[in-house]
Amino acid sequence: VHRDLPLFLSLMNDQHRSLTRSLISHSVSVSEILAVRELDVDGGTKDDGRWQKMPQKLTEAYPYAFTVSYVERARQHRWQCSDVTFHCSEGALRQQWIQTIREQLTALSMADRPKHLLVYINPHGGKQQGECIYEQKVAPLFACASISTDVIVTEHANHARDHLKTEAELKKYDGVVCVGGDGMFSEIVHGLVSRTQRENGVDQNSPEEKLVPCSLRIGIIPAGSTDCICYATVGINDPVTSALHVIVGDSQPMDVCSVHHNNTFLRYSSSLLGYGFYGDVLADSERKRWMGPARYNFSGFKTFLTHHHYEGAVSFLPATDILGTPRDKTRCRAGCFICQHDGPNLCFCSIPEYEMGWGVVRGKFLAINAASMSCACPRSPKGLSPAAHLADGTTDLILVRKCSRFNFLRHLLRHTSKDDQFDMTFVEVHRVRRFRFTPRHWQNDSELDLRENGKQLFSQICRDHPACSCSPAYSSWNCDGEILPHAAIEVGVHCQLIKLFTRGIEEQPLFEDLANPPCAL
Numbered sequence: 001v002h003r004d005l006p007l008f009l010s011l012m013n014d015q016h017r018s019l020t021r022s023l024i025s026h027s028v029s030v031s032e033i034l035a036v037r038e039l040d041v042d043g044g045t046k047d048d049g050r051w052q053k054m055p056q057k058l059t060e061a062y063p064y065a066f067t068v069s070y071v072e073r074a075r076q077h078r079w080q081c082s083d084v085t086f087h088c089s090e091g092a093l094r095q096q097w098i099q100t101i102r103e104q105l106t107a108l109s110m111a112d113r114p115k116h117l118l119v120y121i122n123p124h125g126g127k128q129q130g131e132c133i134y135e136q137k138v139a140p141l142f143a144c145a146s147i148s149t150d151v152i153v154t155e156h157a158n159h160a161r162d163h164l165k166t167e168a169e170l171k172k173y174d175g176v177v178c179v180g181g182d183g184m185f186s187e188i189v190h191g192l193v194s195r196t197q198r199e200n201g202v203d204q205n206s207p208e209e210k211l212v213p214c215s216l217r218i219g220i221i222p223a224g225s226t227d228c229i230c231y232a233t234v235g236i237n238d239p240v241t242s243a244l245h246v247i248v249g250d251s252q253p254m255d256v257c258s259v260h261h262n263n264t265f266l267r268y269s270s271s272l273l274g275y276g277f278y279g280d281v282l283a284d285s286e287r288k289r290w291m292g293p294a295r296y297n298f299s300g301f302k303t304f305l306t307h308h309h310y311e312g313a314v315s316f317l318p319a320t321d322i323l324g325t326p327r328d329k330t331r332c333r334a335g336c337f338i339c340q341h342d343g344p345n346l347c348f349c350s351i352p353e354y355e356m357g358w359g360v361v362r363g364k365f366l367a368i369n370a371a372s373m374s375c376a377c378p379r380s381p382k383g384l385s386p387a388a389h390l391a392d393g394t395t396d397l398i399l400v401r402k403c404s405r406f407n408f409l410r411h412l413l414r415h416t417s418k419d420d421q422f423d424m425t426f427v428e429v430h431r432v433r434r435f436r437f438t439p440r441h442w443q444n445d446s447e448l449d450l451r452e453n454g455k456q457l458f459s460q461i462c463r464d465h466p467a468c469s470c471s472p473a474y475s476s477w478n479c480d481g482e483i484l485p486h487a488a489i490e491v492g493v494h495c496q497l498i499k500l501f502t503r504g505i506e507e508q509p510l511f512e513d514l515a516n517p518p519c520a521l
């Protein structure tokens with residue numbers, strides 16, 4: 001029995017084969033086995049439905065049984081845990097099988113499966129179901145796979161981030177799991193990345209500094225409102241699927257952007273950095289958290305109607321030495337060739353390199369978006385930048401210039417259809433390693449004061465002139481669902497800075513209907 005080779009168990013002798021064809025054999029890849037356990041058959045009393053379906057004669061002839069729990073693939077990237085029970089005539093043979101499988105599982109644990117995890121649960125994310133989701137759907141699977149956990153239910157925002165940054169005894173763990181949404185994931189990233197830099201003497205405030213990658217993998221159990229990181233790395237927002245990817249020890253590297261203002265570190269971003277439309281949606285939706293996930297629909301519609309544009313200059317360093325482009329038809333999938341090819345060879349550009357070859361675009365924008373990954377989510381299953389890569393060291397900079405409401409609506413609606421949202425005259429997209437944004441009228445340190453005064457002044461004017469259709473001078477940046485306090489920012493992509501307990505989105509089999517596979521001819 002080898003890892004990745006099918007474990008084919010056929011424990012009955014020939015005379016029973018034709019009789020019990022459907023019951024006697026099953027094929028499971030060892031790398032997708034969660035656990036194996038002996039099944040007690042006590043004087044004919046059975047604790048497994050399948051056993052009871054066995055004809056009496058067979059149970060007598062094959063009284064020794066064991067159950068293998070394994071990953072089964074269902075529709076649309078969903079994984080579930082299934083059990084299969086094998087029966088044999090001799091106790092010694094059963095012990096041999098159980099021992100062999102356990103040895104294989106131990107070898108996998110030594111290699112890449114986690115044994116001890118630190119779990120943070122946000123009880124207030126999404127529909128506030130985090131604790132319940134973990135207790136009912138995830139904890140039993142971890143227990144079945146003999147993974148031990150230390151669980152912390154957060155008591156306030158940034159609890160997980162600060163605990164990871166300073167207190168957590170990280171040496172004890174093989175990974176960190178968060179139960180929540182993109183905001184909770186962002187807390188984990190900030191905690192782990194900051195801790196890693198501090199321990200390695202790296203100054204986060206310097207935009208040119210090359211950051212040290214984090215060694216612990218992160219698992220995401222989706223329990224938020226958008227859950228875009230989970231959706232874009234697994235293909236579905238399903239707690240059981242995510243838990244199973246953690247258990248089998250998957251690993252997917254991921255890029256992280258650092259965001260600076262005036263040589264001061266602001267935040268990290270791993271999905272969307274959005275100014276204009278997505279910044280305004282977020283700013284409005286934060287005041288409506290009580291609405292839960294529906295707040296984004298409400299604020300999205302309201303922001304669409306206000307139709308504000310913002311003036312400024314975007315300068316960027318295009319990624320020239322790479323294979324992919326943002327207009328590719330191919331997608332970043334499990335084992336992505338481009339991420340393997342481009343990723344590990346990339347370095348974080350130092351000053352001499354990045355002062356050359358910059359492009360500049362000036363104008364009035366409805367939205368400036370940087371997508372380090374596709375940002376696919378249930379609202380937009382192909383995402384903001386469908387061809388973006390998880391781990392290629394680049395971000396897709398999408399510039400949506402001022403246009404009519406009708407055209408902007410066409411652009412937005414294309415995020416939900418097969419049509420290309422970039423194929424519009426007012427949209428341009430660049431794959432970049434770094435970029436800067438400078439709003440018009442920006443004045444260095446006094447920016448914040450100016451923004452506050454500007455906002456007050458603007459709202460005063462608009463109250464006095466309700467028909468006014470002019471736009472405020474500044475929007476906010478939406479940084480993975482958090483509002484940034486500065487409009488002028490500098491962003492750099494750090495290739496494969498973190499690793500997740502996923503494998504990227506698996507290619508769908510040609511025949512999706514796994515329950516009724518086509519007959520072999």
Ligand SMILES: Nc1ncnc2c1ncn2[C@@H]1O[C@H](COP(=O)(O)OP(=O)(O)OP(=O)(O)O)[C@@H](O)[C@H]1O
Pocket residue numbers: 121122123124125126127153154155156157158159179180181182183184185187223224225226227228481
């Ligand atoms: N115990 C807590 N009380 C209040 N806020 C918390 C707590 N724990 C974490 N948070 C904060 O809650 C915010 C939202 O959490 P989360 O991302 O889990 O859900 P969401 O915003 O509904 O989902 P999404 O980010 O996917 O849209 C995060 O910014 C996080 O810092």
Ligand SMILES: CCCCCCCCCCCCC/C=C/[C@@H](O)[C@H](CO)NC(=O)CCCCC
Pocket residue numbers: 181182183225226227228271272278281282296297300301304375377379380383384412413415416478479480481482
């Ligand atoms: C009028 C028709 C509108 C149709 C629009 C469809 C376009 C949807 C694209 C959604 C892209 C989400 C990108 C992910 C951002 C997350 O980091 C962030 C935190 O979870 N979520 C939002 O900001 C929430 C953003 C919600 C935006 C609506």
Ligand SMILES: [Ca+2]
Pocket residue numbers: 255372373388389390391392393394395
């Ligand atoms: Ca990327």
